[in-house]
Amino acid sequence: MSASEAVTDALRELHARFAGVREGRQADYIPELTRSDPDDFGLALVSMDGHSYSAGAADTPFTLQSVSKPFVYALALASLGLDEVSRWVGAEPSGEAFNAISLEPGTGRPANAMVNAGAIVTTALVPDSREQPAFGRILTCLSRFAGRKLDVDEDVHGSEAATGDRNRALAYLIRSTGTLPVDPVAAVDTYFRQCAVRATAVDLAVMAATLAYGGVNPVTGERVVSPEVAAQVLAVMATCGMYDSSGDWLLRVGLPAKSGVSGGLLAAGPARFGLAAYSPLLDASGTSVRGHAALGALSERLGLHLMKNPALPGSTVTLVTTADVLPSAPSGRLARALHERVGVVAAQGALDFTAAERVLYALDESGSEDADPVILDLREVTGADSDALALLHAGLSRLAREGRRAAVVDPGDRLGPPDLVRERTGQDLPRFGSREEAAEQCARAVAGPG
Ligand code: GLU
Numbered sequence: 001m002s003a004s005e006a007v008t009d010a011l012r013e014l015h016a017r018f019a020g021v022r023e024g025r026q027a028d029y030i031p032e033l034t035r036s037d038p039d040d041f042g043l044a045l046v047s048m049d050g051h052s053y054s055a056g057a058a059d060t061p062f063t064l065q066s067v068s069k070p071f072v073y074a075l076a077l078a079s080l081g082l083d084e085v086s087r088w089v090g091a092e093p094s095g096e097a098f099n100a101i102s103l104e105p106g107t108g109r110p111a112n113a114m115v116n117a118g119a120i121v122t123t124a125l126v127p128d129s130r131e132q133p134a135f136g137r138i139l140t141c142l143s144r145f146a147g148r149k150l151d152v153d154e155d156v157h158g159s160e161a162a163t164g165d166r167n168r169a170l171a172y173l174i175r176s177t178g179t180l181p182v183d184p185v186a187a188v189d190t191y192f193r194q195c196a197v198r199a200t201a202v203d204l205a206v207m208a209a210t211l212a213y214g215g216v217n218p219v220t221g222e223r224v225v226s227p228e229v230a231a232q233v234l235a236v237m238a239t240c241g242m243y244d245s246s247g248d249w250l251l252r253v254g255l256p257a258k259s260g261v262s263g264g265l266l267a268a269g270p271a272r273f274g275l276a277a278y279s280p281l282l283d284a285s286g287t288s289v290r291g292h293a294a295l296g297a298l299s300e301r302l303g304l305h306l307m308k309n310p311a312l313p314g315s316t317v318t319l320v321t322t323a324d325v326l327p328s329a330p331s332g333r334l335a336r337a338l339h340e341r342v343g344v345v346a347a348q349g350a351l352d353f354t355a356a357e358r359v360l361y362a363l364d365e366s367g368s369e370d371a372d373p374v375i376l377d378l379r380e381v382t383g384a385d386s387d388a389l390a391l392l393h394a395g396l397s398r399l400a401r402e403g404r405r406a407a408v409v410d411p412g413d414r415l416g417p418p419d420l421v422r423e424r425t426g427q428d429l430p431r432f433g434s435r436e437e438a439a440e441q442c443a444r445a446v447a448g449p450g
Pocket residue numbers: 064065066067098099116160167192195259260261262286
């Protein structure tokens with residue numbers, strides 16, 4: 001037993017709650033998919049530290065089907081960039097079924113990469129060469145997202161290849177528009193193969209977690225795609241990932257997600273979790289019934305809805321005061337008065353734009369006179385992104401211009417390399433190892449020479 005088993009317990013509870021749901025039916029237009037066990041039901045969650053939790057049939061392999069689409073879209077984006085990919089496949093919800101014949105009038109461009117027509121184009125766009133065939137690149141990419149080598153279920157591939165005329169028809173239609181520089185008809189078999197790649201619910205949770213973690217697989221530590229590509233994929237999943245129920249899903253569950261007709265379903269809580277479910281009984285729009293219910297309940301229980309503000313109020317600035325509260329405050333009247341005029345602001349945790357704004361506001365709040373010096377203590381700050389740093393530098397630069405002296409306690413260089421800080425703030429910001437040292441220096445500066 002261990003404390004973190006409580007997370008597993010939460011999954012087990014959901015599993016028990018929905019395992020008895022018998023609604024829905026297996027997809028049968030790919031005959032081989034009816035061989036899955038309708039009772040199978042697995043749930044998995046992977047954290048941003050790569051911790052993995054699961055319940056039920058989370059290690060049962062099934063084929064990715066449409067769950068492959070966002071990841072192949074990621075590969076196309078990483079290879080060609082958003083502008084080029086967007087010339088050939090859009091990013092608008094189609095409001096139609098996954099296999100709808102929805103091509104933009106005039107251009108023939110599929111609505112988005114999550115419906116079959118768009119996914120076939122996306123697959124066709126993946127670079128294909130003799131040394132590196134497109135499917136090899138796709139399988140490698142899917143495997144890096146999952147953090148292990150995935151393989152193809154040849155029976156499911158054969159079954160779809162034998163019956164997939166509708167997808168071929170879509171590809172012919174796309175080709176008939178004559179604009180695509182690559183052949184969508186030739187890409188259909190590669191598309192069938194990517195749909196037949198086998199994975200488990202735990203794999204899906206790792207794949208979702210990799211998108212949620214800005215493109216770095218939190219289990220292997222490998223960067224799979226850039227943060228920009230991960231964000232682009234999540235955005236399209238949020239608006240188009242659940243076919244014609246995407247709007248309702250975003251409204252109720254509030255997470256970028258993707259479902260597939262074999263019963264796999266994954267959802268990403270950006271910067272939080274990767275979640276996945278597997279259960280082959282599908283609703284009318286092709287999404288796992290139990291998976292939908294379980295991920296919906298989990299999102300509600302853990303407060304994962306994207307539109308709920310995750311920032312904890314007041315968690316950045318831990319102290320706004322004057323230096324006279326420091327243990328080393330001097331006792332002499334003059335020295336003490338000088339010390340009283342030195343403001344101290346301490347911050348903690350990871351700084352993003354929101355947190356940096358709090359820090360700057362606290363700097364303004366500290367000190368009674370405009371010209372009083374202030375100490376910014378960053379020792380408990382664990383990191384700062386580039387937007388937060390730029391804002392902090394700009395704020396410190398304003399202080400300097402207004403004649404307010406600032407000093408930082410920043411042994412870990414959280415504020416960035418001194419050269420950059422000098423360039424951005426227009427001053428040599430004094431840095432100290434402790435608040436006491438900084439306070440003494442500031443008080444001396446207030447007292448002036450002598
Ligand atoms: N291979 C399936 C198809 O193209 C994938 C569809 C899905 O999972 O929604 O029909």
